[in-house]
Amino acid sequence: MNLATAIAPGGAQLTGAAFSKQPVPEPASMPMLRQYLRMVMRWRYVILSIIAACILLGLIITLLMTPKYTATASIEVLRESSKVTDIQGVEREASLADQEFYQTQYGLLKSRSLSERVAQQLKLVDDPKFFDQFGAAADTPAFNVVNGRYPAGGRLERQRVAGKVLRDNLSITPTRLSRLVDISFTSPDPTFSAQVANAWAENFIQTNLERKVQATSYGRNLLQRQLAQAKERLDASQRQLVNYASAQQIINLPAQSGDGRATAERSIVADDLATLNAALSQAVAERIQAEARFRQAGAAGASTEALRNTAINNLRQRRAELAADYQRLMVQFQPDYPAAKAVQSQIDQLDRSIAREEGRVSGSLEADFREARERERGLQNKVDALKMSYLDLRRRSIQYNIYQQEVDTNRALYDGLLQRFKEIGVAGGVGINNISVVDIADSPQKPSSPRLLLNLLLSLLVGIGLGAVTAFALEQIDEAIADPAEVERRLGLPLLGSVPKVDGSTPKEALLDRKSDLFDAYLAVQTSLAFTTENGIPRTFAVTSTRPAEGKSTTALALATTLSRGQRKILLVDGDMRSPSIHQMGGVDHDRGLSNFLAGDDDIATMLFPMQDLGFMAMSAGPIPPNAAELLTGNRLAVLVERLLEQYDHVIIDSPPVMGLADAPLIASRVEGVIYAVESHGIRSSLVKTALNRLVSANARIFGGVLTKFEARKAHYGYGYEYGYGYGRERDEKA
CATH class of the missing domain: 3.40.50.300 (P-loop containing nucleotide triphosphate hydrolases)
Incomplete structure (x- = not known):
């Protein structure tokens, strides 16, 4: 048997193909949340130790910190526009400039000049305790104490440093959706904090008044010069207008409006023409009405006036009654019946009476028509004559109107400048200010910092963060198999x-x-x-x-x-x-x-x-x-x-x-x-x-x-x- 041969169960031989090279399978991915939870549980003691150390360190630092007290004064800043040269259509709407205005006020509250002014008022520039309290005494000749006092030569430098110290410990907090602004100052001395906050608000109001006085003084001088020039132009234009009216014999009367205010002047010719033209219009209307009544009476035989005449209506009613009696007699008798003839005779007499009355009414309508026509003709002749006179006056009044417009323009400018001059004089004398103190600063009863609970919470957050970073680093470094799932x-x-x-x-x-x-x-x-x-x-x-x-x-x-x-x-x-x-x-x-x-x-x-x-x-x-x-x-x-x-x-x-x-x-x-x-x-x-x-x-x-x-x-x-x-x-x- 060679090296690639193995023994299978039951004694069977398996060749090396059955044991082909097996790559190590890829590990199954774990959900991210489970990985983080596993990491936290594995290094929980390390994380807890770091958190405990951070909390202990935060507690020690908090207990070693010097208590600081914050005093807050509240002021109200009202929006106002500059009215020194307020001309309609020149300035923007106030609502569009609100944000810019208030941001400017916040910047002025933090200005260097205001901080140095407060330092001078509270006599901090020459106070060694102040600089030592805030650790601002520099190793320069200006801060060398001689006989318990600073040298006079370094006053400007100390003033600059004192202002910077005040600005560094000051906070300006606008109240959202309001005109209120909180001025807060923090220092180790509660009484000193209240003094600085109140002095800051008072000096801000004072500097605002001083800027207004400077602005009104400049505006008053400028307007005074402009008033003199405007008065000279107005007098010259008025003399020119009167001379021209006398030469051209133009007589205009001042007109009055319904509420008693004077309006533009009107000439006598224009008034007469307007009056006669109105009378002519009325005469034309009356003539047309009389002519219509006359034409109607001639065309229909019976005018509206005749129908409305009481006498004619009574005669017609009597005739109608006799006509009814005659018709009843005709039912039984002939027309030559004596009673019937008597009734017919009465009817004929009534017809003649009605005709005479209608003729009298028609003659009256004709007379009215002729009178209205003659009146219209007379008024028309007078209006035509006045038109010629008015056109001649208009030709002579062209230059007069030009002079009049110049006079009106000069008078409007003069009145506007005079009104602004009066307002500036009143504002500069009374000293109206758009900034006021709402709440003065009181000496705080308890320190604003350090805040034990807040510092412990921050220490806890820092500990959690450091613990998480440490656990993550250890997790990346540690390759040990910790549990069966790994x-x-x-x-x-x-x-x-x-x-x-x-x-x-x-x-x-x-x-x-x-x-x-x-x-x-x-x-x-x-x-x-x-x-x-x-x-x-x-x-x-x-x-x-x-x-x-x-x-x-x-x-x-x-x-x-x-x-x-x-x-x-x-x-x-x-x-x-x-x-x-x-x-x-x-x-x-x-x-x-x-x-x-x-x-x-x-x-x-x-x-x-x-x-x-x-x-x-x-x-x-x-x-x-x-x-x-x-x-x-x-x-x-x-x-x-x-x-x-x-x-x-x-x-x-x-x-x-x-x-x-x-x-x-x-x-x-x-x-x-x-x-x-x-x-x-x-x-x-x-x-x-x-x-x-x-x-x-x-x-x-x-x-x-x-x-x-x-x-x-x-x-x-x-x-x-x-x-x-x-x-x-x-x-x-x-x-």
Whole structure:
């Protein structure tokens, strides 16, 4: 059998194609939130320590800080526009300039000139205690104290420094959606803080008044010069207008509006023309009405006036009654009947009376029509004459109107300037200010800083941040396998099971107790191993690890024990010829064993010894050879495995570690597969990956990994890996 041949269960041979090179599978990705939670749980003690240290440091710093007191004065800033040269249409609307105005006021409140003015008022420029209190005394000649006083030569420099100190400890806070502004000053002395805040508000109001006085003084002088010039122009234009009106004999009367205010002047001709034109319009209307009534009476025979005449209506009513009586007589008598003739005679008389009345009405309508026509003609002649006079006046009034417009313009400008001059005089004399104090600053009763709760909260946040950064850095540096889930996630190995760390007894003693946690854990590994091949548990497999003392020998011993409990013939081979250990568990020496067979000795029976208490046979590693790798390069190991499978159901080889040795890949290539033991919290994952790649490059099949020496309390989610269910827990409860 060559090196690429292995023994399959049942004695069948599998070629090297069945053990083709297997790449290490990619680890399954974990949700980001679970990764962060796992990282926090793993480094929780580090994070808590950093948080506690930050809180303690914040507490110490807070207790060592000097208490500071903040006093606040509140002022109201009203929006006002400059009215010195306020001309309609020149200035912007006030609402558009509000933001610019208030931002300007906030800047003025923080100005250097105002701070230095406050320093001078409070006599801080020459006060050494002030500069020492704020630590502003510089090592310059201006701050050299001579006889308890500063020299006069450095007053300007001290004034500049004092103003800067006040500005650095001052805060201007506008109240949102209002005209109120808070002026706050902070210092170690509560009384001094209140003095500075109040002095700041008072000096700001005073400087605002001074700027207004300066502005009104300049505006008053300017307007006074403009008033003199405007008055000269107005007088000249008025004299020119009067002279021209006298020369052209233009007489205009001042007109009055309904509310008594004077309006534009009107000429006598225009008034007469307007009056006669209105009378003419009325005459035309009356003439048209009279003509319509006259034409209607002539066309229809009976005018509207006739129909409305009471006498005519009474005659017609009487005639209607007689006509009715006549018709009743005609029913019984002839027209020549005397009574009928009398009635007819009365009817004829009434008809003549009605005709006379209607003729009288028609004559009256004709007379009215002629009178209205004559009146219209007379008014028309007078209006035509006045029109000619008015047109002549208009021609002569063109230049007059030009002079009048000049007079009106000069008068409007003069009146406007005079009104502004009066307003400036009143404003400058009274001293109206748009800034007022709402609340004066009182001496604060408790310090504004340091704030213990706020500082502790900030320390907590800083601690959480530093703890998170530290945990993230440690997580990136630490490559240890912390819990069973990382076997698959980091290494890409199927997890066969996790084995708890044994405390207080040896692994062999724990295996002898079928109710122990260790025995239960390896039973779970055996169950998982049964699903790794089509025929169940592989008949030949090796157990190896990355480095010594990771629990590979214990894993091999435990799997042999659990398999033997299933009434199977098991042989455990100690393949670690450099550091043998199986013979110690059996209480024998290693004078004969695996190295003897690999060297050519075929007497296998003398190399075996029973593990009476565990129920299986074992083969020691034999004498330690000069070079174990040379013995494994031949085909003797494959021959040994083939001969052992004739007598035993399963052959388990306790292989040497992978790193630094060639033994493990050589042994792995002679069996069906490898079970890889990984120590929990004991080895870097990068080193394990390197060892796994060595096995894969040797065409070894890796069934999965077993996490050894696992402690649930050190895992990221300890509640997920509890042991002791059943027998073990009963013992704990009894204890």
